Amino acid sequence: MLTFLNTLGEWFLSVLNRLGHVFLFLLRSLYTAVRPPFKFRIFLRQVRFFGNKSLLVVLMTGAFTGMVLALQIYYTLRKFGSEALLGPAVALTIIRELGPVLSALMVTGRAGSALTAEIGIMKISEQIDALESMALNPLRYLIVPNIVAAVLVFPLLTAIFDLVGIYSGYLVGVQLLGLSPGTYFSQMDTIVDMQDVNIGLYKSLSFGVIVSWISCYKGYHAGYGAEGVSRATTSAVVTSSVLILVWDYFLGSILL
Amino acid sequence: MIEIRGLKKSFKDQVVLDGLDLEIGSGEVVAIIGKSGGGKSVLLKHLIGLLKPDAGTILINGVDITSVDVHELRKVRQQFGVVFQGSALFDSLTVFGNVAFPLRERKKLPKEAIRENVLEALEDVGLRGMGNKYPAEISGGMKKRVALARALIAEPSIVLFDEPTTGLDPLILNSIHRLITHTHRKYRFTGIIISHEIPEIFDVADKVAMLYNGAIIQYGTPEEIKNTENPFVRQFITGSSEGPIETL
Structure with a gap:
């Protein structure tokens, strides 16, 4: 019994230790971010990195999410004779929930994994040690520009997802299922308010921090060799995705 | 000491x-x-x-x-200057960018002075005219020489x-x-x-x-x-x- 408790205690302490390490990494990065100089050129490159890598996949996901939502919600609403509410139902679901979550998951798979691999390769090829040896702070060059870029790019990608999703829902609802165009948008205008848009914005901002933080952390602490980088990349995608869903629930509960 | x-x-x-x-x-x-x-x-x-x-x-x-x-x-x-075992050159920078890096980030010299110093350092290690190449485009021996130039550039x-x-x-x-x-x-x-x-x-x-x-x-x-x-x-x-x- 004592051995079991001992093992359990050791496990718990090691989990706490690792969590502390992960949070300290974020705090050190944020501390570095507020102290000059800010690496503006690297930041711009990373904005391009996140945006360029993820735009197409976000467009595709947004389009098909809007279409399938319109299709499914239409058949549900028809059972209650409320087809006129299709526009706001699609818009609310996308703006408050699916836009931020799905675009964050897509960016995680596309850019987050690439970011972990890139930083991981820099780690195993001693490029991070080289920065340290030049008396420079690697967080300033590798981590801070990514976190700031993600905080800027995630809401923009989410906005694009929302727009494409709502218009794709319009195509299915109006062109395919025969709903009137006026009904789709006028009801949306009445029911969706700024608070809904803000909730989506807060979510996407926080997802930007989560994805860039976890992706950078995993790359920065990648193990040795190709296997170490491969493990770090998988772990970054899985951890970021799970955290996005968990944080989405808690943030949704608070902001509801 | x-x-x-x-x-x-x-x-x-x-x-x-x-x-x-x-x-x-x-x-x-x-x-x-x-x-x-x-x-x-x-x-x-x-x-x-x-x-x-x-x-x-x-x-x-x-x-x-x-x-x-x-x-x-x-x-x-x-x-310190350090020449790492695997050279540790920055993949995203050219040979010139790698050698100039310590001067740009640490010494904050004017552009022209950096250019002169880097060209002289590349000349010293026998890599004149290679400044525009990326690390992936040069041989192992050249990488070591770039790493040496980078390590010495800030004197x-x-x-x-x-x-x-x-x-x-x-x-x-x-x-x-x-x-x-x-x-x-x-x-x-x-x-x-x-x-x-x-x-x-x-x-x-x-x-x-x-x-x-x-x-x-x-x-x-x-x-x-x-x-x-x-x-x-x-x-x-x-x-x-x-x-x-x-x-x-």
């Missing part, structure tokens, strides 16, 4: 450095030789504060880097070389050794070279230290090392399979 006293480092149960003592005078070039996996690179990483020892002190020009905070450590690191007073010639053919090996000697004459830095190139390294170093079982077992001039009576050092420099050092 570098003074290492009682340096100890273990990774889990494996003791790598076991009370190592070493003193290196200003302007000296010291080669550290020893078995692969014997802790030479670990020692080098301690010298620049990339690893923290379990015990012992490392004085760099009077400052004990094992007990300073990160800001003080960065000040000490400004005296450091201490330069660490982690196996600067490993994996290179004898011609390039000798050219890198000549470069180290030439740049040492020019900049008068204190150099520490980890090397397996015996006997070639004896022509480059002022002193040679043999690391074995986590400690320096002999430290002296190349001549003293060549004529040693120490059976461990003797076996190592002759590459004999007979002797006190276990071989495969």
Whole structure:
């Protein structure tokens, strides 16, 4: 019994230790971010990195999410004779929930994994040690520009997802299922308010921090060799995705 | 002046450095030789504060880097230039960008001055006209030379070389050794070279230290090392399979 408790205690302490390490990494990065100089050129490159890598996949996901939502919600609403509410139902679901979550998951798979691999390769090829040896702070060059870029790019990608999703829902609802165009948008205008848009914005901002933080952390602490980088990349995608869903629930509960 | 006293480092149960003592005078070039996996690179990483020892002190020009905070450590690191084992060039930068990096980020020199310095450094290492190439487009020997140029561009007073010639053919090996000697004459830095190139390294170093079982077992001039009576050092420099050092 004592051995079991001992093992359990050791496990718990090691989990706490690792969590502390992960949070300290974020705090050190944020501390570095507020102290000059800010690496503006690297930041711009990373904005391009996140945006360029993820735009197409976000467009595709947004389009098909809007279409399938319109299709499914239409058949549900028809059972209650409320087809006129299709526009706001699609818009609310996308703006408050699916836009931020799905675009964050897509960016995680596309850019987050690439970011972990890139930083991981820099780690195993001693490029991070080289920065340290030049008396420079690697967080300033590798981590801070990514976190700031993600905080800027995630809401923009989410906005694009929302727009494409709502218009794709319009195509299915109006062109395919025969709903009137006026009904789709006028009801949306009445029911969706700024608070809904803000909730989506807060979510996407926080997802930007989560994805860039976890992706950078995993790359920065990648193990040795190709296997170490491969493990770090998988772990970054899985951890970021799970955290996005968990944080989405808690943030949704608070902001509801 | 570098003074290492009682340096100890273990990774889990494996003791790598076991009370190592070493003193290196200003302007000296010291080669550290020893078995692969014997802790030479670990020692080098301690010298620049990339690893923290379990015990012992490392004085760099009077400052004990094992007990300073990160800001003080960065000040000490400004005296260093490092040539890493795998060159550690930044993939996303050109050869010019890599060599210019320490000047741009640390010295904040005007653009024209940086350009002049970088072109001169590339000339010194025989890479004139290669500035626009990326690290992926050049050979291993060229990468080592770029790394050497990058390490020396900010005129450091201490330069660490982690196996600067490993994996290179004898011609390039000798050219890198000549470069180290030439740049040492020019900049008068204190150099520490980890090397397996015996006997070639004896022509480059002022002193040679043999690391074995986590400690320096002999430290002296190349001549003293060549004529040693120490059976461990003797076996190592002759590459004999007979002797006190276990071989495969």
